[in-house]
Each structure stands twice: as structure tokens, then as C-alpha cells.
Amino acid sequence: MDEAPLDPELLGRVRRLREDGMSVKQIARTLGENPKAVAPLVNAIAAVDTPEPSDPDVLGCWVSPGWSCGLTVHDHPEWRDIEDPDEGPGGMAAVLIARRHRTNRVSVCGYLVDTHCLGLKDVLGPRILSDGDLLTFAALYFEAFEAAGRPLRAPLELARHLVHGSIEAARQLGFEPHRDFRDVSDHLGSWHGESAITFGKEGAPFYVAGPYDDALSVVETLTQTVGAGNFTFMVPAGAVR
Numbered sequence: 001m002d003e004a005p006l007d008p009e010l011l012g013r014v015r016r017l018r019e020d021g022m023s024v025k026q027i028a029r030t031l032g033e034n035p036k037a038v039a040p041l042v043n044a045i046a047a048v049d050t051p052e053p054s055d056p057d058v059l060g061c062w063v064s065p066g067w068s069c070g071l072t073v074h075d076h077p078e079w080r081d082i083e084d085p086d087e088g089p090g091g092m093a094a095v096l097i098a099r100r101h102r103t104n105r106v107s108v109c110g111y112l113v114d115t116h117c118l119g120l121k122d123v124l125g126p127r128i129l130s131d132g133d134l135l136t137f138a139a140l141y142f143e144a145f146e147a148a149g150r151p152l153r154a155p156l157e158l159a160r161h162l163v164h165g166s167i168e169a170a171r172q173l174g175f176e177p178h179r180d181f182r183d184v185s186d187h188l189g190s191w192h193g194e195s196a197i198t199f200g201k202e203g204a205p206f207y208v209a210g211p212y213d214d215a216l217s218v219v220e221t222l223t224q225t226v227g228a229g230n231f232t233f234m235v236p237a238g239a240v241r
Contacts, residue, residue: 014042065149117205118170118218169200
């Protein structure tokens with residue numbers, strides 16, 4: 001007999017309560033549901049959020065809410081985001097990965113990605129923390145995105161496609177990843193093939209100048225690689241003539 005499809009609205013409510021640390025019984029009581037009906041939903045959520053068997057030392061992987069704004073994701077409906085990705089800081093995404101370092105210690109690495117143009121802009125780590133400090137650190141790391149919601153637990157595969165894919169897309173535009181990427185690449189694990197994500201805002205480069213960018217150099221590079229009129233940009237007045 002075929003299983004009944006999961007109710008996506010109920011699944012979302014269960015996920016949010018589970019992320020608040022509630023047990024199956026507590027979730028069932030809050031939602032007015034039978035615990036036997038809630039348990040399969042919790043198991044389905046865990047199946048998505050659990051790291052791949054090939055990376056048993058991964059303790060957590062998170063992405064910022066709104067990571068998919070302006071992007072096209074192919075063949076991975078399980079890679080979730082907030083209901084309205086446009087509520088996030090469009091074009092910027094953060095990734096945090098925690099791996100077991102030794103007993104009671106974890107190693108974390110962070111990645112800041114410009115998904116619309118420049119690729120990997122900044123990295124963090126590896127930083128060694130106690131197990132008890134991990135969730136507090138994760139909340140602080142994603143603080144700039146808190147207006148859009150809490151960080152989202154994600155499969156490691158999404159993190160790989162997001163970080164490695166953005167690097168490959170940016171290289172085609174003429175931009176290299178942050179100089180310290182080698183120091184944090186091991187936390188992502190091995191990478192093969194092409195990304196399932198189409199980068200750029202709706203498929204085209206969209207550059208928003210950061211406070212430390214050489215905006216003129218970026219615009220000149222884009223003009224050489226994709227041609228004038230094939231990208232858009234926003235820079236401070238007078239930065240590009």
C-alpha cells in the first residue's frame with residue numbers, strides 16, 4: 001500500500017518546533033496531534049538534516065535564510081529555504097559547517113558567498129570550540145541574517161553545491177575565491193561534477209559593491225568577460241565613470 005503524502009504545512013510547523021528543542025510528545029501536544037502521527041514527520045525531517053554517511057564526523061551544517069534568492073535550483077526540492085527568500089539579504093549567503101575535532105571539541109568553518117556575482121568573498125576558521133558553545137556560536141555567526149529568520153539546518157550536499165558552485169561560476173566571470181579558501185575547504189569534503197544551482201540574479205551577473213571592494217576593477221572585469229549590457233551593478237556614486 002502506498003504511503004500518504006506528507007502535509008507540507010504540518011511538516012513545516014513540526015520542523016520549527018523540533019528546532020526549538022521539543023520532543024515528539026511536546027510537539028504533538030502543542031499541535032493537538034497524536035504522537036504516532038508526529039513521529040514520522042520528525043523522522044522525515046531528520047532524514048533530510050542528517051549528514052551524509054560518508055561524513056560521519058559532521059555535527060552540523062547550516063545555511064542562512066534567503067540563500068536561494070534570485071537563484072535557480074535544479075532537481076533538489078529537499079533543499080529548503082524560507083517561504084519568501086526575497087526577505088533575506090538578496091545575493092548573499094552564509095554557510096557554517098561543524099566537524100568533530102576531538103572529544104568534547106568541534107572544528108567550525110564559515111563561508112560567505114556572493115551568489116549573484118563574486119562567489120566566495122570571505123571565510124572563517126577553522127575555529128575550535130567546545131560542544132556546548134556550538135549552537136551559541138552558530139547563532140552569532142548568522143546574526144546579520146536574523147531579520148529573515150534563524151539559520152537553516154542543511155544537508156552537506158547543499159553546502160558543497162552552494163560554495164563550490166559559486167566559486168566555479170565566479171571564475172567564469174573572472175573572479176577568484178577568498179585567498180584563505182584552502183584553509184577551510186576540507187570541511188566541505190570532496191567535490192565532483194557541476195553545481196545544481198544556477199548563480200547570478202535570475203541567471204545574470206548582478207554586482208553590488210561592498211565597502212572594501214575595488215568597484216571599478218570589478219566592473220571592468222565583468223565588461224571583459226561577459227560584455228557591457230550583460231550584467232547590472234550598484235556602486236557608490238562616482239566609483240565608476
